[in-house]
Amino acid sequence: MIDFLDASEALAREMDLLEDVSRDPGRRHLWFWESPKCLVAPKSLSSKPGFERAAIALEADGWPVSLRSTGGDVTPQGTGILNVSHVYATEPGEPVDLKREYDRLCTPIEKALGAGAGRGWQPGAFCDGEFNVQLNNRKFAGTAMRIRRGKADRKRSAILAHAIMLIDPVSIDAIGAINRFLSLLGEDRRIDAGAHASLPAGYGRENFVAALSDAFLDQV
Template sequence: MTTALRLVRSAAEGLAYEYDLFTAKGPQVGIWTATDNALVCPRAYRRRDGFDRACEASAARGWPVFQRPTGGGVVPQGPMVSNLALAFDAPKTFKIEDGYRLLVGVIKAGLGGHGVALETGETPRSFCNGTWNLSVGSQKIVGTAQRWRPVPGGLTRVLAHALILVHDTHDVGADAVSAFHNDLGLAPVDANAHTSLEAAFGLPALPDTIIRNAATSALRSLGTITTTKGTITGRKPCPTKQSTSI
């Protein structure tokens, strides 16, 4: 069985891959993991005092910092994380909450029996905390975000993204976020506010092919999206309207 997971070296490559999905035509599904550790923060962080020095210190610790166009907070990337990206055209009646319901529904369906244990809501003291986190036992496993922009035909192009903590080394990522926060004068996060698919459910890897199939089915179920010309793919291949935390 071929894998749906795409390995990239750096988070920058992963962000570029998601941009390709966002700017492509038709519904798209991408799943990726970076082999190198990194932190990703909103571009707005550049305005914070000491940002350049904090980036240099983080890179010296083995966690170079990359920037993304959406809001939220700092997140880790690396072998402990997998990312799910869905890109599609949505009608005027489609609301941001619909995008999050679609995204978390795909993840829950892809995790099968484990998915029912996931709870939606904020996870106090987690990195980039948001109201559409997925947690188990008050520990965050999944963070979510969206990026929107208008496209011709009265539709909106949506990029719905989920960061999934897969391996039980997620604590080093949380510690890297805390160190970066400290250099910027921000509050630390709590490594114990997070868990992973491996720690919580004993899953050794993300069931990427099953999640891709669930995503493909979910996108095809949106009656306003035409799939005859667009492609739903896990292969290689602007202004933000709304976004939230991952």
């Protein structure tokens, strides 16, 4: 099942799921969701001069800006974009290893994509990072994470792992909105639509989500 709700509501729900796992480390959540078109930016950008002016300008263009507490950079939401939020606890006494936790997020996506999947930096992509999931050397998914020390068990941590996936080719409108936002914030970098991939032709969203769900749930 894929939920459809405003990005601000989805981001708040992610925090509720993280709190739930923090209080009950035996719980685990795998949640797929989509949002109307908007931009999502890390809270760190809200302290930049010009942020409020930029957000007002983008909302007037039909691209309201929501803030998230995970890291990363500006990302779009809207038609053809699917999010997965995986929330779980580490094992008792297991120190948090970011590479291992990102591997737990990226590997199921790679398995669901199949041939041509990998990970790594992708110059020109939005929210570029070491743990992008690539398809045929272009960015298919961006990833981010939030970690909280467990409240019920201080020897365990609650992990919120999130990926944004391009089911359909990223729209030129979305790329233009990100670039305008970055420009208004005084950033000199630009995002390139050609740096991104989407699901292969003939691989439907429902089949991909089923394969991805199985890959996540197969994890120990």
